[in-house]
Amino acid sequence: xxxxxxxxxxxxxxxxxxxxxxxxxxxxxxxxxxxxxxxxxxxxxxxxxxxxxxxxxxxxxxxxxxxxxxxxxxxxxxxxxxxxxxxxxxxxxxxxxxxxxxxxxxxxxxxxxxxxxxxxxxxxxx
Numbered sequence: 001x002x003x004x005x006x007x008x009x010x011x012x013x014x015x016x017x018x019x020x021x022x023x024x025x026x027x028x029x030x031x032x033x034x035x036x037x038x039x040x041x042x043x044x045x046x047x048x049x050x051x052x053x054x055x056x057x058x059x060x061x062x063x064x065x066x067x068x069x070x071x072x073x074x075x076x077x078x079x080x081x082x083x084x085x086x087x088x089x090x091x092x093x094x095x096x097x098x099x100x101x102x103x104x105x106x107x108x109x110x111x112x113x114x115x116x117x118x119x120x121x122x123x124x125x126x
Contacts, residue, residue, distance in 0.1 A: 002026035002115045004096045009120030016086050016124070022079040022096030022117060032114075033099040033107045034072060036081045038092035038122075045095070045110075049081060052104040059108045064090075086124045093119040 008020040020036065035050035049060045049070040058070055069082040079096060095117055102112030 002032060002098045002100055004098060004115055004117035006094065006096045006117045006120040009094060009122045011123045011125065012086055014086060014088055014124055014126050017082070017084045018086065018122060020081040020083065020094055020096075020120060020122075022081075024077045024079065024096075024098065026115075031101055033102050033104045033112075034070075034079045035097045035099070035104070035107050035113075036070060036079075036094055037097055037110070038090075038094045039119075040089075040092040043092075047108050047110060048094070050104045050107045051079070057104050059104055083122070086122075088124045088126045090122060091124050092122060094122050095119045 003025045005023045036048040037045050038048050039045040047061050051058045051070045055072050067085045072079045097113050098115040099107045099112040100114045106112045
């Protein structure tokens, strides 16, 4: 069983940066594609970024491409989302997700997700 715990959210001004962390536990962690998704009030949850289990493949939503970077540290069992040049429209609850045995390609379509974290709030003020 994979368990995910997010941290690092908060309030930041437009143009600022935040780094989200996702601490992962579970024996199947090494075979899981990992990703970040977000959900703004009144909107559906959407894909932000995913990374393959090896770290060799990453995918980003067009809205965050060039501003966000997903990474993983397998030794620390932690995943990160570095968010730069934040905009008010980035305000949302951000969720870490795992697709045990899944692929990053499928995960970006929100398919094959086996585990979700509890979410962390990110608020960007104008």
